[in-house]
Structures are given as C-alpha cells and as structure tokens.
Amino acid sequence: MIEFPLDIILPVWNRPVDVRAALASFVSDSPMARIIMVNNGSERETESILDEFAEALDDRALLVATARNIGTIAALNLGFSKSTAPLMLVASPFTRLSAGWFESVAAHLANRPDTGSLKIAKAITSTSSPSIESDHGSFDSMIIRNTLYSAIGGFDENMDGSLWALRDFARRSLTKGFLTESLFSRNLTLLDYRELGSDSKRKERIFSARECYMLRWGGQRTFLLNCGDFLFGTDASSLKNALLQTARHGDRVVLTAENSIARELKSYGFAGMHENVSFQPLPRFFSQRALARIIESTLALDAAAFLISDSPEFEAGLQKLSFEDFLAMTDKRNELYC
Amino acid sequence: MLKIFDYLFGMFSTDLAIDLGTANTLVYHKGKGIVIREPSVVAVQKMNNGQQRVLAVGMEAKKMLGRTPGNITAIRPMKDGVIADFDITEEMLRYFIHKVHNRKTLVRPRIVICVPSGITQVEKRAVKESAESAGAREVYLIEEPMAAAIGAGLPITEASGNMIVDIGGGTTEVAVISLAGIVYTKSVRVGGDKMDEAIVQYIKRKYNLLIGDQKAETIKIELGEAYPGTAVRTMEVKGRDLVSGIPKTHEINSDEIREALSEPVNAIVDAVKICLERTPPELAADIVDKGIFLAGGGALLRNLDTLIREETGLPVFIAEDPLSCVVLGSGKSLDELDLLRSVAVSS
Numbered sequence: 006m007i008e009f010p011l012d013i014i015l016p017v018w019n020r021p022v023d024v025r026a027a028l029a030s031f032v033s034d035s036p037m038a039r040i041i042m043v044n045n046g047s048e049r050e051t052e053s054i055l056d057e058f059a060e061a062l063d064d065r066a067l068l069v070a071t072a073r074n075i076g077t078i079a080a081l082n083l084g085f086s087k088s089t090a091p092l093m094l095v096a097s098p099f100t101r102l103s104a105g106w107f108e109s110v111a112a113h114l115a116n117r118p119d120t121g122s123l124k125i126a127k128a129i130t131s132t133s134s135p136s137i138e139s140d141h142g143s144f145d146s147m148i149i150r151n152t153l154y155s156a157i158g159g160f161d162e163n164m165d166g167s168l169w170a171l172r173d174f175a176r177r178s179l180t181k182g183f184l185t186e187s188l189f190s191r192n193l194t195l196l197d198y199r200e201l202g203s204d205s206k207r208k209e210r211i212f213s214a215r216e217c218y219m220l221r222w223g224g225q226r227t228f229l230l231n232c233g234d235f236l237f238g239t240d241a242s243s244l245k246n247a248l249l250q251t252a253r254h255g256d257r258v259v260l261t262a263e264n265s266i267a268r269e270l271k272s273y274g275f276a277g278m279h280e281n282v283s284f285q286p287l288p289r290f291f292s293q294r295a296l297a298r299i300i301e302s303t304l305a306l307d308a309a310a311f312l313i314s315d316s317p318e319f320e321a322g323l324q325k326l327s328f329e330d331f332l333a334m335t336d337k338r339n340e341l342y343c
Numbered sequence: 344m345l346k347i348f349d350y351l352f353g354m355f356s357t358d359l360a361i362d363l364g365t366a367n368t369l370v371y372h373k374g375k376g377i378v379i380r381e382p383s384v385v386a387v388q389k390m391n392n393g394q395q396r397v398l399a400v401g402m403e404a405k406k407m408l409g410r411t412p413g414n415i416t417a418i419r420p421m422k423d424g425v426i427a428d429f430d431i432t433e434e435m436l437r438y439f440i441h442k443v444h445n446r447k448t449l450v451r452p453r454i455v456i457c458v459p460s461g462i463t464q465v466e467k468r469a470v471k472e473s474a475e476s477a478g479a480r481e482v483y484l485i486e487e488p489m490a491a492a493i494g495a496g497l498p499i500t501e502a503s504g505n506m507i508v509d510i511g512g513g514t515t516e517v518a519v520i521s522l523a524g525i526v527y528t529k530s531v532r533v534g535g536d537k538m539d540e541a542i543v544q545y546i547k548r549k550y551n552l553l554i555g556d557q558k559a560e561t562i563k564i565e566l567g568e569a570y571p572g573t574a575v576r577t578m579e580v581k582g583r584d585l586v587s588g589i590p591k592t593h594e595i596n597s598d599e600i601r602e603a604l605s606e607p608v609n610a611i612v613d614a615v616k617i618c619l620e621r622t623p624p625e626l627a628a629d630i631v632d633k634g635i636f637l638a639g640g641g642a643l644l645r646n647l648d649t650l651i652r653e654e655t656g657l658p659v660f661i662a663e664d665p666l667s668c669v670v671l672g673s674g675k676s677l678d679e680l681d682l683l684r685s686v687a688v689s690s
Contacts, residue, residue, distance in 0.1 A: 048527060077623070201526060201625055202626050202628065206503070210625070
C-alpha cells in the first residue's frame, strides 16, 4: 500500500461543477496527496462524479458516503477518522491550490514542530511576513497534523459551520501544546461563493456556537498596553511571552509604544507575532492624538477593554489594570485551560 | 434575414407559459392569465397509409378516451412527467399555441415550458425542439418545482431554504430552493395517475370489480384522503364484475380509499423525508421555520398536509391555487425576464 504524506479531506454536498473542478485541480496540482471525498448526502449527479474519480484514482482516492447530510463539521470529522497520512488538508470545492504549494507548506512545518494546524492564507503583499501565529484555522484550506488529531480529536460538532468551532479547535490544540499558524501563499485561490441559508438562522447558529465556546473557554478580553520606556518593569522577551500567552488563549492585545521604544520592540519581533496582537507604534509627532484614536477604536471593539499603562496618571476612559494583575489574569487562564 | 422576420412576427405575438403536465396542460397568456386548462390527451386516427391524423386535442379528446373505434386512439403523450410521444406532443403544443393566437399561423411567441427536474439533457432538448417546431420563437425551460415555488410566492432569490412539493399527475417533485437555484431535488414517478391506478387495483382486488381510470379519478376526488378525517364518506361505484362479467354496484368508503392510496402516498412522504435528511442543517433550519409548501393537483388530496406534518413534525402549507401554481410561476417569470434567465435551465 502506498503511503501518502497528505490526505485531502473534501466534504461534498452537490455543486457538481465546482466539485469536478476542485477534484481535477487536486489531482493535477497535489500529486503527493490522497483525496478523501466525503459525500454528504449529495444528489445522483455529484455522486456519479465522485464515483468516477474514486474509480479512476484507485489508491489515491477514498470515497466515504453518508446516507443523510450530517453537516460540514461532522463530514470533516468523518474524513479525519479515515486519514492515515501524517498531514491532513481541510478543503472545500472552492479551494484551488496551484502546483508547488505543498513543498513550501512541508518545509515550513518541518521547521515548526509545535505547529499543529496551519491555515493557508492568500498572500496579499509581497512584503508581508510568510507566517504568523493565528487565532483560528479555516474550513477552506487548513493543514492539520495527524498527531494533533490523535491528541484532541476533530472539530466540535455542536459548533457546526462557524468560526467558533475553529477557535475552539485552536484552544484545544493549545492545551496539548500545539500552535495554530497562518502561512501566506501565492498558490492559493479561494473562489467566491455565497453561503446558503438565511442570515437570521445563521446568526442564531453563530450565537449558540459562541455561547458554547464561552462556556468552555470564557469570554474574549481586550487589553490595551501603552508601553513607555519603563517597559512595565520587565524585559522585552518576557513581555513578548506574556502577550503571546494572552493572544493564544483568544484574547486581543493592542500594544502601543512611543516611537523610540517601538523600534526596539519591533526588533524583538513584536510586529506580526500573533493575529490577536496588534502592534501600533505611535508617531513621533501628535502621538497623543494617535493614542486617543487607538483608544477610541479599542473601545469600539470592546467597551470593557482593560488599559495597562506604564504611566499611572494616564487616563483614557478604560478600566485600569496593573501589569502584575494582567500577568496574573493570563496565568490564571493558562492554569485553568492548559 | 430570418431573424428579422422572427423579430417582426414576435412583435405581434404574446408570450406564453406552458405547464406540460401528465394529466393537464395549462397555458398562461402574458397579460391575460390562464387561458387554457385542458387534459393532455390527443385523439389520433390511423390512416390507411400508416400516417396519423390528429382528430381532437384536450377536453374533446379526453371524452374519447376508452370510447373510440379501432382506428382512432386517444393518446396521453406525457407519461410519468416526461414526453412519451414527441410527435403527438408537438401536435398538441401546436394546437394550444394556435388556439391562444386565434389560429394565426405566422405568429411566433416566446414560450416558457415547465419540465420535471429529473429529466435528462436529451429529453430537455426534445421538449425544446418540439416547441420550436410547433412555432415558438424562443423557448425557455423551467424546472417544475422552481415554477411552483415562484407561483406559490416563495422568496426563491433569497439565501434562505424553501421546500416545495409539487405533486403532479405523473411525478412528484420535492425540491429545496435557495438563491434562485434548486439546491436539492428528489423526483419520484408517483402522482395522481399512480393514485388512480392504486384505486383501480384495490377495487379489483377487494370486490372483483373493474372500473375505468376516469371513475378512479372521481373516487379519488370524492373520497380520497391521506390521513383519517373526522367523518367517513361513502359513495356507490359502478363497474363490471370480473367473475360474472355483469355490471355491478358497490358501496365504498373513504377508509378503504385511504388504504388503497397508502402506497403512493407513502412514496411521496418518503421522498419528502429523504429530501429533508439530505438537506444541510443551514437550509433545514429555514425549512423548520417556514415549513413545506405543497403544490400541484395532488396537494388537494384530503389531509395530505396533515400526514406530512405528522410524519415530519414541520409546518405544512398548501399553495393558494395548487393546480395552477406551476403555470402561474412560469407566467410570473415571463413578466420578469431577469428572473426567467436566472431560473431557466440550459438544454
């Protein structure tokens, strides 16, 4: 039996044209992969396309069928359970990965043994860093290590079809020491599609998934750290670790610093360290006005945001928190969930 | 050159929507509404040279069903929702088009024809060609459940899921519609005709009494029900005793007819259940709220909505005018050409 380094998990429900195009693209551009097609109660036309590919690809394809539509997440979990490869790619009929995509992904993962899941994101600019730690993955293109799946299982089926299922997966990964990352790739194209189902029902589903997430992991908190020369009495490396720990638990961090200190922090890699950490250096001139704008936007994001400032007299209409309390809060969450 | 003539003649013709059903054909005239509602029956006389001559179409031909001499046959060109005899269908279409246009032979209307969702590309092509050779200038095909959904007033262009069950003479189409497209459909070759057949067989088996298809249809309309009602209705049925060969009368009741109809009715309920099971949760959630809409003549079967409600636990509604839903829907699409282009199927 041939051992494939990657299994592509493709849940399918109708859309025969897109399914055929996606399969054709995977067959030609991902020759190293086995395709696990999960027929999630499709009609005859789509069914026959899947049969056709399964027959033609022989060992390179595995067709799993469900008698009824069990939802996308359950279909993905079913696909995971059939996977034997060390890596799995979560894909949709709208995902296109051009030739050569796997090499960069494999090289990246080889250097990052801690990364359990890797979202492949579309590279927007040529200057953007190749990867960033991420808050959550994606249902369109995400690599999951089989070791991670063995440790935590698949997605939570109670959170079907929502971002909260992905966030929950990232939090559960962290409890086993696995990180979630995004890798920017020029090989990825995501075709446009409109989600089926009414907006009101979608909102209801998202709300219920959010409730489920909150119950398990607590709410998402926002911290605004206004960093001065004092650096909260700690060193840059410890500060970075504290911020990363907070961000990995799903909390948002907004870090501002005066121009001079910002340059130093940047050299320590504070910019682009995690999707949940927004590093916003203040300009040399009119820095207070810029800070006021940042505070305003932070409040708009979360009215209950905390302010941690190096200058105790600084007032901004946010709940104040000492850096020690901030560390204590982060440590408590870490103890609770890891 | 021909295109110029087409354009000119098109200016003097009005657009039509045709519901080419197994049992009845309905024609919608843009601006006038439903102008023809006749049975899909054609009476044909076989000539000595082997050719066929159409004697009557529609109501007139239906009266001849089973009462024709040897050389005249009354044919139903549609069977199980699809065209069984293309030549006769073409004749029937030509007759209806000419009847609407007061027999002006030069007019070439734009026509929308409803087809069952399960038909093949070859069948679609054949329907289109039949209509074109019957005089249509431009032919659009719409799948019956889509037309029924438009006719029932469902918000088909929205992302929310809508479920429609169109119970016609030959087929029952169950479809889930979203974003002006059929996202899931199940077609079963069970409809009013199969119900009539089931009644004929039941009476034959139970009373050794042979009745005709038309009588069976009358019984279905008078006594037919899918779920027990408050009162038991009865009627006298005349037929030929299969043992003695003498005409005989028997009294039958609605309980018996419900039993007779259980097989075709269950097939319809099963199709609805399969469709619901295979619909993804994001669309099923909308159907739970909005319910299932019944259209087509079969929707008039007493308590069918109650049975489906009981079996699925979902709200079930009968469209306002179930018999005309399909043709009204296709007629509505004639008024909105953009909608027509987005819902028409390619052939």
